[in-house]
Amino acid sequence: MDFTYTETQDMIRDTLARFLGDTYDFETRQKFIASDEGRDPAIWTALAQDLGMLGAAFSEEHGGLGGGALENAIIMEELGKVLGIEPYLPTVVIAGGALKAVGGAQADKFIPEIIAGNVIVAFAYAEPQGRYDLANLRTSAKKDGEGYVLSGHKGVVYAAPWATHLLVTARTSGGQRDRDGVSLFLIDANLPGIVRRDYPTVDGSRASEIYFENVAIPADALLGGEGEGLALIEQVVDEATVAVCAEATGVMQKLHEGTLEYTQQRKQFGIPIAKFQVLQHRMVDMFMEVEQARSMTVMGTLKLDLPADERKAAVSAAKNKVARGANFVGQNAIQTHGGIGITQELAIGHYFKRATMIEGQFGSADYHMERYEALTLGE
Amino acid sequence: MDMEFSPEDLAFQQEVRSFIAENYPEELRGKQDEGEELAKEDFLAWHKILYKKGWVAPAWPVEYGGTGWTPTQRFIFSEETARADCIRLMPFGLAMVGPVIYTFGTPEQKAYFLPRILSGEDWWCQGYSEPGAGSDLASLRTTAVPDGDDYIVNGQKTWTTMAQHADWGFFLVRTDKDAKQQEGISFLLIDMKSPGITVRPIITLGGEHEVNEVWLEDVRVPQSQRVYDENKGWTCAKFLLAHERTGIAGVAASKRGVEKVKAIARTELDGDKPLIQNAFFKRKIAELEIDLTALEFTELRSLAGPNTGRGPGPESSLLKIKGSEIQQRLTELTLEAVGHYGAPYFRGFGEGDNEHPIGPDYAHRAAPTYFNVRKTTIYGGSNEIQRNIIAKMVLGL
Numbered sequence: 001m002d003f004t005y006t007e008t009q010d011m012i013r014d015t016l017a018r019f020l021g022d023t024y025d026f027e028t029r030q031k032f033i034a035s036d037e038g039r040d041p042a043i044w045t046a047l048a049q050d051l052g053m054l055g056a057a058f059s060e061e062h063g064g065l066g067g068g069a070l071e072n073a074i075i076m077e078e079l080g081k082v083l084g085i086e087p088y089l090p091t092v093v094i095a096g097g098a099l100k101a102v103g104g105a106q107a108d109k110f111i112p113e114i115i116a117g118n119v120i121v122a123f124a125y126a127e128p129q130g131r132y133d134l135a136n137l138r139t140s141a142k143k144d145g146e147g148y149v150l151s152g153h154k155g156v157v158y159a160a161p162w163a164t165h166l167l168v169t170a171r172t173s174g175g176q177r178d179r180d181g182v183s184l185f186l187i188d189a190n191l192p193g194i195v196r197r198d199y200p201t202v203d204g205s206r207a208s209e210i211y212f213e214n215v216a217i218p219a220d221a222l223l224g225g226e227g228e229g230l231a232l233i234e235q236v237v238d239e240a241t242v243a244v245c246a247e248a249t250g251v252m253q254k255l256h257e258g259t260l261e262y263t264q265q266r267k268q269f270g271i272p273i274a275k276f277q278v279l280q281h282r283m284v285d286m287f288m289e290v291e292q293a294r295s296m297t298v299m300g301t302l303k304l305d306l307p308a309d310e311r312k313a314a315v316s317a318a319k320n321k322v323a324r325g326a327n328f329v330g331q332n333a334i335q336t337h338g339g340i341g342i343t344q345e346l347a348i349g350h351y352f353k354r355a356t357m358i359e360g361q362f363g364s365a366d367y368h369m370e371r372y373e374a375l376t377l378g379e
Numbered sequence: 380m381d382m383e384f385s386p387e388d389l390a391f392q393q394e395v396r397s398f399i400a401e402n403y404p405e406e407l408r409g410k411q412d413e414g415e416e417l418a419k420e421d422f423l424a425w426h427k428i429l430y431k432k433g434w435v436a437p438a439w440p441v442e443y444g445g446t447g448w449t450p451t452q453r454f455i456f457s458e459e460t461a462r463a464d465c466i467r468l469m470p471f472g473l474a475m476v477g478p479v480i481y482t483f484g485t486p487e488q489k490a491y492f493l494p495r496i497l498s499g500e501d502w503w504c505q506g507y508s509e510p511g512a513g514s515d516l517a518s519l520r521t522t523a524v525p526d527g528d529d530y531i532v533n534g535q536k537t538w539t540t541m542a543q544h545a546d547w548g549f550f551l552v553r554t555d556k557d558a559k560q561q562e563g564i565s566f567l568l569i570d571m572k573s574p575g576i577t578v579r580p581i582i583t584l585g586g587e588h589e590v591n592e593v594w595l596e597d598v599r600v601p602q603s604q605r606v607y608d609e610n611k612g613w614t615c616a617k618f619l620l621a622h623e624r625t626g627i628a629g630v631a632a633s634k635r636g637v638e639k640v641k642a643i644a645r646t647e648l649d650g651d652k653p654l655i656q657n658a659f660f661k662r663k664i665a666e667l668e669i670d671l672t673a674l675e676f677t678e679l680r681s682l683a684g685p686n687t688g689r690g691p692g693p694e695s696s697l698l699k700i701k702g703s704e705i706q707q708r709l710t711e712l713t714l715e716a717v718g719h720y721g722a723p724y725f726r727g728f729g730e731g732d733n734e735h736p737i738g739p740d741y742a743h744r745a746a747p748t749y750f751n752v753r754k755t756t757i758y759g760g761s762n763e764i765q766r767n768i769i770a771k772m773v774l775g776l
Contacts, residue, residue: 001382001451003683009380070380260774280770281763287774288697295676302382317669373665379645379655 003298008065009074012056016078019051024082026347029204033085038206039162044086048117054092055115058100062111069239069301073246077297080250083347083354085205087120087159093243095121095167097236098184102223110165110186122163122189123240124154124210125233132363134169134233136177139212141170141185148172148222150185150193150215160208161198163189168212172227184229185221192216203354231308238315241362242300245322248358249297251351252290252326255333258348259283262337279336286332289325296321313375316368323358323365330355382679384451391452395459402428403465411466414744416587419502419544425466426499435497436473443481443489444497450682461631469541471503472496476549479566479615483607492547492568504542504571506550506593507616509535514764516551517560517613521595523552523567525602530554530567532575532598538758542578542591545571550595555610566612568604575599583754585747586724620760627695628702630675636709637668643716643741654716667708674701693772696765703755703762710749717742721749 005013023043032040047053056071058064065071072093079088096114099107113119130136139152150170160166166189174181193215196208224232260283263274273279300318303311330352334341337348344350359365384392404424410417429435437453439445448456477496480488495501512519521534532552542548548569555563571578575598581590607615641664644655654660681694714721720738724746736743756762770776 001384001388001454001679001683003380003680005380260776264776274776277767280774280776281766283774283776284766284769287769288701291677291694291697292673292701295680296673298380298680299672299676302380317672320666321669321673369662369665369669372669373661376668377641377655377661377665379653 005070005074009067009070012053012065012067012071013074013078015051016053016075017081019046020078020082020084024084026083026350029083029085030350033200033204037162038200039085044120045117047086047088048115052115054088054117057092057096058111058115062107063115064111069242069304072239072243073297073301076243076246077250080247080354081254083204083251083350087122087162089240089243089247090123090159090163090167091119091121094123094236094240095165095186097239098167098186098223098232101232101235106186106220106223119165120159120163121165121167121186122157122160122208123167124157124160125167125169125237126155126157127153128155132367133177134237135179135182135230137169137171137182138176139168139170141168141172141183141217143172144216146219148185148217148219150187150212150217152212154210154212156201156207157210158201158205158207160189160196160210161206165189166194166210167223169229169233174227179230181227182230182233183226184223184233185217186223187215187217187221201357203357204350234308234312237362238311239304241315241319242297242304244358244361245293245297245300245318248322248326248355249290249293251355251358252286252293252329255329255348255351255355256283256286256290258346258351259286259333259336262346262348266338273336282332282336286329289329293322293325309375313372316363316372316375319363320365320368320372323360323368326355326359327365384455388451388455392455392459395456396463398432398434399459399463399465402432403463404428407466408464411464413740417466422466422469422544423499423502426468429468430498435468435499436477438474439477440481443477443493454679454682458631458634461635464635467632469502471505471541471545471549472499472501475505475619476503476547476568479549479606479619480568482618483566483615485603487603488568488606501546502541502544504539504545504548504593506536506539506548506569508538510537514761516616517564519551519553519564521550521552522556523554523565523600525554526599528602530600530602530605532567532569532595532600534595536593536595537581537590539578539591539593540589542571542593543580543588545578547571548593549606551612551616554612558610561613563610564612564616565609566606566615567600568606569595569598569600573598573600584750585744587747587751589751628674628678628698629706630671630678630702633671633702633705633709634675636706636713637664637671639741640664640709640712640716643713646739646741647716647718660712660716663708663712667705667712670701670708671705674698674705677701693768696760696768696772699759700756700762700765706755707752710745710752713741714745714749717745721746 055064056067060066075088079086091114099110127138141148141150166187168185168187170183171181172183193213195211195213198208201207263279264272266273296318300315303314333348334352340346341348407421407424410421426435434446436444437446437448437456441447480492507516509519523530523532548571550567550569551564552567553563554565575596577594579592580588581592582588645653647654649657678698720742723737725736725743
């Protein structure tokens with residue numbers, strides 16, 4: 001049992017933190033999220049080519065650093081600290097995770113491209129009627145000769161406007177909510193028949209509604225077995241969920257630090273408001289939530305390799321706790337700032353917005369509580 | 380970073396399990412299961428067995444009788460003893476005054492007291508709180524005035540846990556009335572059989588006699604029983620407060636507590652289903668389990684993380700706050716689970732009353748325990764004081 005990071009992991013964290021410190025200050029970020037593109041593509045290129053950061057979680061044979069989920073967590077936490085909108089989660093954690101799991105020619109083809117920064121993947125899994133149920137799918141992929149024809153509507157696909165590829169969940173057989181009959185496809189984002197409606201998200205990113213209008217996709221776009229994709233999808237979504245917990249930890253840390261700093265400057269009744277015990281205790285409660293979010297992220301990350309049911313229970317425990325903590329820390333950061341907290345002016349409000357979106361990402365606190373209960377108390 | 384046990388750790392885990400299975404006293408197990416009030420000998424029985432094995436003070440340095448275990452082994456040991464529902468060893472000697480003595484004591488103090496703490500020969504109590512000095516501990520007024528080679532001690536202590544059994548007590552006393560509060564305090568070891576000491580029971584909400592008032596009237600204490608310098612007792616007190624991170628959160632015991640509540644909720648009926656299937660009750664158990672997991676991994680990060688060996692720090696306040704809150708929620712859930720049969724009250728056994736209490740066994744102590752465990756957020760520095768400590772020491776406010 002060991003809860004320390006390796007030298008390489010410390011190096012990854014330090015290198016990334018230094019780079020983001022230079023390139024991703026709040027004002028710069030606000031500028032590029034307001035641009036037409038909604039991001040600065042040079043940053044993604046630098047993460048890949050100058051820092052080798054996109055390879056941290058991939059094996060050495062694919063050109064990576066040989067890491068895994070812990071490296072993903074480190075990188076996501078650092079991105080969280082700067083409100084990073086870089087598509088690391090869908091590209092490396094989710095698509096990369098699926099490719100690592102299936103291996104073979106598809107992994108050999110795509111992983112080096114991801115590491116090089118040439119490929120950005122968006123994860124098209126949510127549907128308007130499906131809420132957090134990964135198997136509730138109306139999008140269908142019908143066999144057509146060697147390949148498939150894809151039809152349906154995917155909602156709120158983060159990073160889709162930037163994506164070169166889409167990772168799509170679709171039903172190849174069965175009823176709308178069956179566990180069987182779900183398949184996973186990695187396709188070119190610009191195939192004929194893909195219609196996108198792009199928009200900004202409240203937390204500074206970009207997303208799309210995607211309509212697949214009889215899109216012909218090749219047979220080798222299928223990842224894993226046809227109709228047997230749900231287990232793989234659940235696995236990568238669990239990996240993504242703890243990665244988001246890691247991001248939340250970074251976001252929550254900054255919310256807490258920002259509040260500490262502000263209360264020491266802001267004076268009322270002639271003294272800094274940080275002198276008031278009622279606020280001190282609230283900031284202690286925030287600190288304890290940050291620490292516990294960090295602990296749950298570590299717990300979830302270390303349990304990703306366990307058998308599916310144990311993994312799911314651990315991830316749901318983590319997400320439930322982190323979602324509750326993010327809610328508490330975010331709301332109290334704003335409350336403690338007072339009026340200035342609800343303006344666009346300070347970074348704090350923007351951290352609050354991201355924290356709020358993280359609460360629901362890949363399942364709300366209630367959703368994960370219910371999944372946890374079903375797995376551990378379902379008697 | 381990993382949470383795997385090495386083959387050596389697994390072998391150690393097996394060794395601990397077997398040892399408990401073969402050596403834990405049957406009679407004590409029976410009394411615990413019945414919820415009987417435990418006598419001094421009951422508390423000491425397991426202590427003495429562990430002492431004989433050399434396992435009574437895992438956290439102590441080897442030179443003073445510690446085990447030399449790794450943090451992982453200590454974690455395993457505390458997990459296994461809690462899993463097997465072994466009685467908790469009294470902390471006053473082993474976890475409190477022992478570390479103060481081996482850290483600040485004279486060679487003579489170490490040589491005399493430490494072996495007796497380990498063997499269980501001396502039962503210790505803690506003379507800290509006073510009627511007028513609770514959270515504001517440094518305002519204490521018990522005085523020690525030099526008289527030749529001795530001090531003459533006068534004052535009153537309160538909330539003195541298990542003082543009715545104690546052979547020795549460690550006391551904070553004022554040796555300089557003119558100094559700034561914290562700077563005039565000394566740390567004395569006092570023989571509880573000294574003339575002038577009176578111990579009076581305080582009965583708490585559950586009917587237990589755990590705590591006492593201790594009156595000191597012209598008690599003569601040799602100056603050689605002062606630990607560390609005169610007027611430097613606060614240093615020892617602070618050290619003691621932050622000491623012994625292992626166990627402060629009570630994770631292993633709370634895990635066992637969750638299993639007990641679940642077992643009750645599987646037995647109790649709610650309509651035609653077990654209580655555990657009631658959506659609201661189930662939600663409370665699940666939330667408690669998740670919060671306990673967060674506490675567990677916070678403790679593990681502090682035990683086996685980068686700061687291993689650095690000694691305990693203010694983060695132990697977090698463990699205390701969250702650990703005590705969880706202990707209270709557990710007792711509350713237990714009382715809720717037993718329904719009507721939380722109400723019947725029993726003084727306990729051994730008073731000529733051989734009648735079996737009313738209601739299911741698991742219900743007998745539910746209410747008294749709930750009432751009793753309100754203490755955890757108050758003692759050892761109330762949770763509000765712990766928040767002050769974090770605000771000052773960690774957040775720099």
